[in-house]
Amino acid sequence: NAGVTQTPKFQVLKTGQSMTLQCAQDMNHNSMYWYRQDPGMGLRLIYYSASEGTTDKGEVPNGYNVSRLNKREFSLRLESAAPSQTSVYFCASSELAGIMNTEAFFGQGTRLTVV
Amino acid sequence: AQSVTQLDSHVSVSEGTPVLLRCNYSSSYSPSLFWYVQHPNKGLQLLLKYTSAATLVKGINGFEAEFKKSETSFHLTKPSAHMSDAAEYFCVVSDQNDYKLSFGAGTTVTVRA
Numbered sequence: 001n002a003g004v005t006q007t008p009k010f011q012v013l014k015t016g017q018s019m020t021l022q023c024a025q026d027m028n029h030n031s032m033y034w035y036r037q038d039p040g041m042g043l044r045l046i047y048y049s050a051s052e053g054t055t056d057k058g059e060v061p062n063g064y065n066v067s068r069l070n071k072r073e074f075s076l077r078l079e080s081a082a083p084s085q086t087s088v089y090f091c092a093s094s095e096l097a098g099i100m101n102t103e104a105f106f107g108q109g110t111r112l113t114v115v
Numbered sequence: 116a117q118s119v120t121q122l123d124s125h126v127s128v129s130e131g132t133p134v135l136l137r138c139n140y141s142s143s144y145s146p147s148l149f150w151y152v153q154h155p156n157k158g159l160q161l162l163l164k165y166t167s168a169a170t171l172v173k174g175i176n177g178f179e180a181e182f183k184k185s186e187t188s189f190h191l192t193k194p195s196a197h198m199s200d201a202a203e204y205f206c207v208v209s210d211q212n213d214y215k216l217s218f219g220a221g222t223t224v225t226v227r228a
Binding site: 035090107 | 121124147149151157158159161164166205207215216217218219220221
């Protein structure tokens with residue numbers, strides 16, 4: 001029962017480097033999300049995908065891009081990493097039940113440090 | 116737009132005493148409300164959810180929350196704290212106009228022996 005799987009778990013980047021965070025879910029959910037978690041700020045939405053083939057910006061999209069490769073996979077790309085992107089990143093997925101959202105399932109997180 | 120305010124950034128309780136974590140929400144439409152818990156260096160786990168059924172919601176590990184529309188609140192309670200309840204707790208809202216989940220800033224719970 002994998003749920004939501006994120007890779008890698010840890011990463012250190014130099015300023016200006018690029019990388020892609022991978023996320024896959026095996027629950028056949030339509031919606032997927034990328035959040036970042038910083039101390040005292042809760043989780044802030046970077047991008048989300050309500051369904052396969054669609055993506056939308058969240059609260060803090062600058063410096064990031066996403067790809068909804070298929071229903072299972074939703075990747076987050078940092079084109080040119082900056083120290084301000086040092087954070088813990090969480091991927092999540094959920095299914096819509098009628099007009100009401102159901103619970104989201106979260107991955108274990110990726111701890112990213114940009115030096 | 117929807118939003119959540121968690122009224123306490125940190126709560127400290129003694130083991131065996133009640134826990135109260137306060138959450139107020141703003142939503143233009145009928146909201147779904149959730150409480151998640153995050154133990155140190157772990158992912159997020161759902162404690163309970165409200166999705167327009169009973170206003171008193173029971174969750175895992177003895178937690179419960181009451182939806183009060185008139186007060187736009189969804190406070191989380193537990194009658195007797197356990198050491199294992201030490202964690203960070205997030206109140207989350209989603210409404211029918213916007214399927215995104217919006218998180219509060221979190222409340223850190225410390226349990227004293």
